Amino acid sequence: MDNVTRATGTVRSRRAAAVIRFGGLIGLALAVFALVLLAFGQNPLRAYADIFRATLGSPYGFSEVxxxxxxxxxxxxxxxxxxxxxxxxxxxxxxxxxxxxxxxxxxxxxxxxxxxxxxxxxxxxxxxxxxxxxxxxxxxxxxxxxxxxxxxxxxxxxxxxxxxxxxxxxxxxxxxxxxxxxxxxxxxxxxxxxxxxxxxxxxxxxxxxxxxxxxxxxxxxxxxxxxxxxxxxxxxxxxxxxxxxxxxxxxxxxxxxxxxxxxxxxxxxxxxxxxxxxxxxxxxxxxxxxxxxxxxxxxxxxxxxxxxxxxxxxxxxxxHRIPAAAIHILMALVLFVVLARRSGTGGKK
Amino acid sequence: MKNTARLILRELAILASALLALGTVVPSAAQAQEKLKVGIVHIGSIHDAGYNQAHAEGVQIMKKNLPNVEVIQVENVPEGADAERVMENMIKQGAKLIIPASFGFMDPALRVAKKYPEVKFVHPGGYKLAPNMGTYWASTPEAFYLMGIAAGKTTKTNKAGYVVALPISFFLANVNAFQLGARSVNPRFETRVVFMGTFLDAPKEAIAANAILDMGADVLGVIVDSPIAVVQAAEKRGAYSIGYHYLGVQKFAPKGWISGIAFTWGELYTRFAKQVMDGTWKSEALFGNLSSDYLTISPFGPAVSADAVRMVNDTKREFIAARKHVFAGPLKDNKGAERVKAGEVFPLQGIGKMDWLVEGVIGQPK
Amino acid sequence: MNEMLFISMLSGAILSGTPLLYATLSELIGERAGIINLGLEGVMLIGAVVGFVTTVQFGNPVPGLIAAALAGALFNMIFAFIVISRRANQLASGLALMFCGVGLSALIGAPFIGRRIEGLSQVRIPLASDLPFWGRAFFQYDILVLLAIPTAVAVWWLLFKTRWGLSVRAVGENPTAAYAAGRNPHLVQYQALLISGFLGGVAGAHLSLALAHTWAEWMTAGRGFFSVALVIFAKWHPLRAIAGALLFGGAISLQLQMQARGVPVSSFLLDMLPYGLSLAVLILWSRARRSAVPGSLGRVFQGTE
The missing domain is CATH 1.10.3470 (ABC transporter involved in vitamin B12 uptake, BtuC)
Structure with a gap:
């Protein structure tokens, strides 16, 4: 990823790369939590669809976010x-x-x-x-x-x-x-x-x-x-x-x-x-x-x-009758994944 | 490691297809129209051996009684922005009866109730009503008065202590009632009250309990989320204890158990659900007493004498027949000011305005 | 009666202070190695719940205590991996660890709510426990209380009198220089966080096994978070941590005593006492010794960024 951004060098592609990386991380976090959901005997697919419908999928849900x-x-x-x-x-x-x-x-x-x-x-x-x-x-x-x-x-x-x-x-x-x-x-x-x-x-x-x-x-x-x-x-x-x-x-x-x-x-x-x-x-x-x-x-x-x-x-x-405690774990998993990424900028900050 | 990666990839693929297929997903609410969906919002964890668990067990009993009822519940919901969203989402999921199970949910519930007049709300312990929102609670002071009688007859040092979460008027009234009950059989009785500043800090509750016992008290009561820590601390030191919210706590005090009070919401919730289903529900301020099936006094422990139990039962009958009142004047507060004149009665429906501690209670009401 | 009051005050202070001392020592070792862990709350919760659950299973608090310590150490390794190997921001990673601990401990503990345990009981020390006054004041406690100060001394010895401790401090001061001097900063930091997690687990176990004798969600109630402040208060020194934990425990004990005695002050104002007192002592302390002005936390932090 690093090489790619450096080679093209334009701001736009760097931003695009950042967006892709961010999206990839979130995808990974969701995938990890899907395993947790499976452990609770739930269908992760349905779960994510329900979340989407109730949050981003409607004006009301989005406004509440x-x-x-x-x-x-x-x-x-x-x-x-x-x-x-x-x-x-x-x-x-x-x-x-x-x-x-x-x-x-x-x-x-x-x-x-x-x-x-x-x-x-x-x-x-x-x-x-x-x-x-x-x-x-x-x-x-x-x-x-x-x-x-x-x-x-x-x-x-x-x-x-x-x-x-x-x-x-x-x-x-x-x-x-x-x-x-x-x-x-x-x-x-x-x-x-x-x-x-x-x-x-x-x-x-x-x-x-x-x-x-x-x-x-x-x-x-x-x-x-x-x-x-x-x-x-x-x-x-x-x-x-x-x-x-x-x-x-x-x-x-x-x-x-x-x-x-x-x-x-x-x-x-x-x-x-x-x-x-x-x-x-x-x-x-x-x-x-x-x-x-x-x-x-x-x-x-x-x-x-x-x-x-x-x-x-x-x-x-x-x-899906997932206890509140599991949501804390979801939060932590997402954060861990985001935090543990290799920072692609190479800089210290 | 490879397997995990494959699983993750598969999940990602599923997720992608899910997002594509989103438009075609059938709304789940449509499948369950003949059923009644009840939504309950908890302020804390439903595994707290205390206040929230009592509500959660209540809806479970309701579900068992009424196979046509489906329950959706959300726990650990803070007051404020989240409460309204959770209630509104429950309604969007098809809930027709909402139980916002904490006092602090009153105003959020009222706002949502205004927006959805066809949905019914029942709110515990509040004082605001709407055409589609009722309240329910029980007059706990009568029960605490009975606990006081038992404690006053059982104590050997004439000193008791109460570990209380916050100086909220309901709790002050309970401690006052306890003290009055004890004084009615033991004129030298006094009660120390210590506020925790929070509902959930079991280690601190135990330390506070020990501090009170060190001052010579041999009876401990508790008004926090779960009574387990305080009741155990009393039992360890050979003191007597009085529980609240969780009847199961009795097993922690085989020797020193006096008795305890708990809300048992199951039958009441069953009635609410039935009324909503057959259309007879109406908004009201339900205020139960010792004869209600949702205010339960647990069996007395071995330390309580037969004489004391008889006195408790006699007084209980007097209360139920409304021949006796907990806060009957003359009553002075613990600073010496007269609060209820002789011949007058402080009404139980008004305990929300009680901001003083009665004579004989050592503590600060604010 | 005055004697009784003194003993009551003191035992309240000691009991409130003990979990804080273990937690502070836990945080301190990590920070000496250059890593600030705001997730100690989560480590303590894991210790508290694993200790309780294991005690229920075995009917004996000793396996519970051991399991709590090990679980705390293991759980802290998640944090270690993220901040050491993945070089993630420590402040944010700590809070993420806290979320994880809150959730995980609640899941583990839920099936065991309302179970009864024989917690850690008072240890009788021949002679000492039977002393008329001092015995009651100082020697009638559970094993973790009795081991608290020796643990602080041991941590001090470990950090200041051993080669390993020298490595830890060197890495905490300047990992690059430590590396140049032939040390393996990552290994040292992993070791420090392992011991830190171990002590954090013990701190949690004291809450569930010795104080409350029960498990409740989020029963740490901010103690782990507060220990981060106590480390700064102690100026990163294990022996001063004893004073800090006792002072804070003493303030809690004092305010409970004042309430129970009916002192005519709002309980909310009395509740501020521990925090206000800590801040006041901190300020006086730093004015008396200007050379030791904090600011090391920034250094600790930047050192690993």
Missing amino acids: LVKMIPLVLTALAVAIPAKIWLINVGGEGQLFIGALFATWGALHFGSLPAWLLLPLVSLLGFLGGGLWALLSGILRAKGWASETISTLLMNYVAILLVSFFVFGPWKDPESANYPQSAPFPDAAVLPSLFESRVHLGALFAIVGLLLFYVVMSRTRWGLEMRALGINQEAARRNGISADRYILLLMFIGGGMAGLAGMGEVSAIHGQLRPSLSPGLGYTGFLISWITMGSPSGIVAAAFLISLITAGGDILQMT
Whole structure:
């Protein structure tokens, strides 16, 4: 494969080769899982057909895959952005929760504002919440007090408990019969959905985030500086690039992305703040970001794949009585196959 | 290795032909029209020896009772975006009755119910109804009150402990009822409550149980997903235990078993399915009591005296006849504030609003 | 009564800390060889379930414990193959391993739900266990608790006092240089991950065989993940890992005690104690010794990329 791409050398054929390789990998993963399905006495053919029909085979199914992708792309960006200078942000989950917390405060506090004012405000608060939460870890790192890996991880637990504290305590909806949830968002604070589906305006955040990420990294001086920092901090520092400034900035922006994911989930999906806000979206985003080494197109592809497996897994449970545990194994198999590929680029990154 | 490769290639070939043949695949829903498809959504694993397994066993009994019913179930479904998709896909698979078996599925279910008025929903423990969505639950506080009587008569140290997942009002009400029942026969009784912050952390539950026992308690109760860890921890230390959700837990405590409470949903689910099939189903808020067949109290253990069992049974009859109320005033909370005035009763249907712990319970309700 | 309180606090700390210590040591050996494994959660789950199932089959926890350790080691070899031989990204591979462990352990354990086992029981040490106060505080535990600190010392000895340990650290610092010096980095890393998996399996077995005496899906509840943080906390040193595990176990124990005593603070805020305390100690610690500032994780990571 390597020789082929080098010989032809054009961008298009390299992309085509990448697509073929990616498709081949997925095919291999599906083939391996087919063996698992056979072990469960199921017909893999029927199983895959059922998954296809219920996900990509209908507008509804496809829209639901997109719904699932929105927070994953954002939490993947939350990891990929700081990763450009080798910061390991494990804290997407916590940043998502704090983003949702801030957004909820805004939605309930300024509930009487019109939507055109309230929505940007709530989104901004979501971004700010996640960003500030991550910034704390950035400060600890820049000061040399604690590595961001450990502080972001520890602060995940704190963030989730903080949200629990608010929804079990001061923010508990008096109308909800004391169930742990905030009052529902006013209509003006609910992100509008698109095309009669559950795909919501949060998709815009994800798309804009991806585009900006791509443009900044590949087309600007900042991107150049960040790459320099990522390769050799000492050399970069000697050239007058401030590592500390980038640490703070990138942690803030990364956290803000996760915060937006939290804002989208709480506003468009749940409609009120709950401790069960996220089934580990931050960790899945972490996985997506590192499996693709932060490439924007890779993030989209991996988020798509994982959403597809999740949605498809439910179908397998329904139609083929496959236990949820086997879906985890399917996920792992696909990931293993993708990870264990020989990287064809020859480069280190 | 070669064989594996061949198998993989064959599978790939099958897959390719499957994708080509996709347009001609017959929808599976069409084959089973005379049958009723019931979809049940579980929040956790159906092998948890606890809350979810009780629901899963319920639908299995329903299936056995009604050969015309087919069950599709999905486990480990998080609240939020996934819940709605799973329910909607079940409907697309032909389900006409949906059981979203967790409180947190209430709002997602309501949204899907609005979209599909011809499909019926029954939701456990909620408080919102729709023309095609009903709720069901049972007043567990009465049962916990009875457990309290048995514990109050059995204890030697007059101290008990409860290991509880989260300070949700249903659970607070259960602990309160337990304490009130115990106090009714043992005025010096007190109950310590420790919250885990999660439904699923058996090692931590065991450590919490030991901490409570170290403080002199000799009765342990538990409100988490599965009671196994706490009941075993009590038995190991020679303490008494009270189970919840899983009747099978009794075998873990041959000596110290007092009793336990569990939901047995099988017959209720059978009735739901029958009603949907013959068109008599209607949306209602079903709230069972000690006489309902879906709230079961397990047999008492050897440690409980005949006298205690007699008192429990007497009180049970009083409850069923509505001559006695669990939360009858005057009641003070554990900070000394009056919560229910003398002569008044805190209604069992309102325990969703109970956010305090009764006098004699040591713990924080928030 | 105060004595009782102390013993209760301490035993809670020791019991909570023991699986964390084994898990931390497991992660630490791998990271010393330059490999960060976020999939330890999965390894522990495999250990927990295999230990439980084997104990059910044999009616005795000893084969269970051995099987758990071996299963953990074997399972970790999947990870080893992917990150060493296939040079895949370690962070992502670890999470994939976790998914695999969650699913596989649930499948293995499902038929055994509700089975009863005689778990690991207290070991009676003649004399020591019978001491009036110290005996209860320190010597009335299961075998894995009693072996936890000796294991940490053994890991320290292995890493810092043996030729093999020197190889592991050399490979972890700079595989290219280690290779130039005549070592086989891949072989050393495989060996390190084998031992790591072994200890991860033991950590899981302690949860199912000694603490909970039962198997439940995802019963590790984040302990494996948290151990990755504890390794950083311990600054990659096995003896400091003892302090880390005890501190964290102690914080869990303390918050449970405070709840049971009715301290008027929300249980959610009390639950933050272990995490907040770890972070605070970490910060103070690093300020006191600026030279040991972390950042090695990036090095560990890049060293093998």
